[in-house]
Amino acid sequence: MTQMTQASVPGAAATAENPDLDRAIEKNRRKEKGLRARDLSLAVLTPVILLLLWEVAARTGLIDARLFTPPSQIAAQGWKMTVSGELWKHIAATGTRLLIGFSCGAAAGILVGLLMGVSRPLRAALGPTFTALYALPKIAILPLLLLIFGLTETPKILSVAISVFFVIQINTLAGIVQIDDRILEAARAYKATGTKLFRHVLLPGAMPSVMTGLRVAAGMSVIVVTAVEFVASNDGLGYLIWNSWQLFQPSKMYVGLIVVSVLGAIVTGLIIVLERALIPWKYSNKRTKKASK
Structure with a gap:
C-alpha cells in the first residue's frame, strides 16, 4: 500500500528519498523571498532618502529654496x-x-x-x-x-x-x-x-x-x-x-x-x-x- 502511494505521487517519493533536495529548494525559496523584500525596500527607500536630502539641503541653504521648494x-x-x-x-x-x-x-x-x-x-x-x-x-x-x-x-x-x-x-x-x-x-x-x-x-x-x-x-x-x-x-x-x-x-x-x-x-x-x-x-x-x- 505504501509503495502504491509513493508511486502515485512521484514528487513525494523523490522528496522522501532526497532530504538534501528539500533543503536546497527551501533555501532557494527563502533566498528568492529575501531578494524580493530587498528590492521592495530599495524601491521605497531610495526616493524617500532623496526627498529627505532635498528637504535638508533647502532648509539649510545648500540649495536655493526659492527655486527648489522643500x-x-x-x-x-x-x-x-x-x-x-x-x-x-x-x-x-x-x-x-x-x-x-x-x-x-x-x-x-x-x-x-x-x-x-x-x-x-x-x-x-x-x-x-x-x-x-x-x-x-x-x-x-x-x-x-x-x-x-x-x-x-x-x-x-x-x-x-x-x-x-x-x-x-x-x-x-x-x-x-x-x-x-x-x-x-x-x-x-x-x-x-x-x-x-x-x-x-x-x-x-x-x-x-x-x-x-x-x-x-x-x-x-x-x-x-x-x-x-x-x-x-x-x-x-x-x-x-x-x-x-x-x-x-x-x-x-x-x-x-x-x-x-x-x-x-x-x-x-x-x-x-x-x-x-x-x-x-x-x-x-x-x-x-x-x-x-
Missing part, C-alpha cells in the same frame, strides 16, 4: 490644491485627453500593423511613408492641427493618438514579421488559414511586441499631452506647470511635475497588468526558468 512645502501646496479642487480639474482634463488619444492611437496602430504584417504589398506601399512620418517630431504637427481644427480638444487628442499610433504600428509589424516561418508552415499543415491562422498563430505571436509597443507608447503619450498643454490649452497638468513657471510659483510647478510622473507610472502599470492578463505564458516561462536554476 518637499514639505510642495506637499502642503498639493494638499491645498486637492482640497480646493484645482488639481482635480487639471488631472481630469489631462486624463481625458490621454485616455481618448491613447485608445484611438493604439487601436489604429494594432490594426494597421497587423494588416501590413500579413500583406506584403501594403507593407511595401506604406512602410517608407510611415518611416518618414515617425521621424517627424509629433509636437511639430500641432500647429497644422490647430490650423485645421482650431483651439478645440481635437488637436490635443490627435497629437496623442498620432504619437501612439506610430510606436504601436512599428512594434506590431515587427511582431508579425519576426514569427518563425517554421511555425507558419506547421500551422498551414494543420489547415490553419484565414481567421484561424490569425487568431491562433499571428496574434499570439505578435502580442509580446504589441505589449512592448504599448508600454513605450504609454510614456510617450504622457510626454506629448503635457507638451501640447504647454502651448495650446487653458487647463491640464501641462498648463499648470507652464503657467506656474510664468507666474513664478515653483511649489505649484513641482506639484504638476510630480502628478505627471505619477500619472505616467499609473498608465505604465496598467499596461503591465494588461500584459500579464493577455500573455500569461510569458511570465509562466520566466517562473519555470527560475525554478529550474
